[in-house]
Amino acid sequence: MKRAFKYRFYPTDAQAAELSRTFGCVRKVYNLALAARTEAWTRQERVNYNQTSALLTAWKKTEELAYLNEVSSVPLQQCLRHLQTAFTHFFAKRAKYPRFKSRKKSRKSAEYTTSAFRFREGRLTLAKMSEPLDIVWSRPLPADATPSTVTVSQDAAGRWFVSLLVEDPSVKPLPATGQAIGVDLGLDHLLTLSTGEKVSNPRHERRDRARLAKAQRELSRKVKGSNNRAKARSKVAKVHARIADRRRDHLHKLTTRLVRENQTIVIEDLTVRAMVKNRSLARAISDAAWAEFRSLVEYKAAWYGREVIAVDRFFPSSRLCSACGSLQEKMPLHVRAWTCGSCGTTHDRDVNAAKNLLAAGLAVTVCGAGVRPQRSTPGGQSAMKQKPSQREP
Secondary structure, X not given: OEEEEEEEEOOOHHXXXXXXXXXXXXHHHHHHHHHHHHHHHHOOOOOOHHHHHHHHHHHHOOOOOHHHHHOOHHHHHHHHHHHHHHHHHHHOOOOOOOOOOOOOOOOEEEEEEHHHEEEEOOEEEEOOOOOOOOEEOOOOOOOOOOOOEEEEEEOOOOOEEEXXXXXXXXXXXXXXXXXXXXXXXXXXXXXXXXXXXXXXXXOHHHHOHHXXXXXXXXXHHOOOOXXXXXXXXXXXXXXXXXXXXXHHHHXXXXXXXXXXXXXXXXXXXXXXXXXXXXXXXXXXXXXXOHHHHHHHXXXXXXXXXXXXXXXXXXXXXXXXXXXXOOEOOOOOOOOOEEEOOOOOOEEEHHHHHHXXXXXXXXXXXXXXXXXXOOOOOOOOEEOOOOOOOOOOO
């Protein structure tokens, strides 16, 4: 299993200048190739990677784009491969049409293959550089690991990162366990498990809301295009980075625990993109990062031989009595506990929903019975399918 290990590094002034030039050239080549393919598309023609690679060679020979020869050619070729992948996803209807890269908003990154870097004795030297990068090895690489690709990036807060893709022999299926758990996502509590356990919502954005608001007010007062505005924008980005880092760390620890302890994890197929249109809850839903939670659970389950089942979003998990199966007509959001009129059982709303999700997911695993008409979901195994299917790695 190939796995990426990401580290922070501190470049010298010369290295930072070289990488900044590389980022700019990568963005320029990507936009030129996208423009060429878009123009060809209007003529009902298709341009593939080989043709854009030939165009890159021609661009380097022009006086206007001669500066492309000053940086390593490998990141430029890699960005053309990334564009080809983007078009492949577009034609397969898995993604929207590729967009042009922006100097201020797009991610700054460059990918190097084995011919464009040297990795010896824990020292990484990139093409066009005489000195190795000053990397903070916050965790060790697997023994005798040799990177196949290296990706260098800079975030909006100005931090530099390097990601090394290596073979990791430690990623293998965990011993099978008979544990299965239902997970209900929420806002008051980030997770409610079918066992009755509730995981509190850290609300990382709310904890730094005052600091973020102050930084944004200072940014709004600066003159556009000035150096002071660039400094203020960096301060805002640092607050956002602090929030995102803490949120990601919490989700990683939480999802790793769930995957290690349970063989089957049943979640709900939530439409987060539609839910954030609710102005009252948009900030809280975004801070909870439900989509990121699902993504982490699914890829870790694939790594370690676990199963993730996504129950249809229209399954009435909150209105269904987990004791007798009777369905309540209404269940407003402010109702956190309710008593079943049929069997008299008093339910905690979230725990009851988690139990119902688990039962629905296990029904699919055992007999393939659908709880709703057949639908498709992006990732995981859908609990609406008539027959259980194997999850793609």
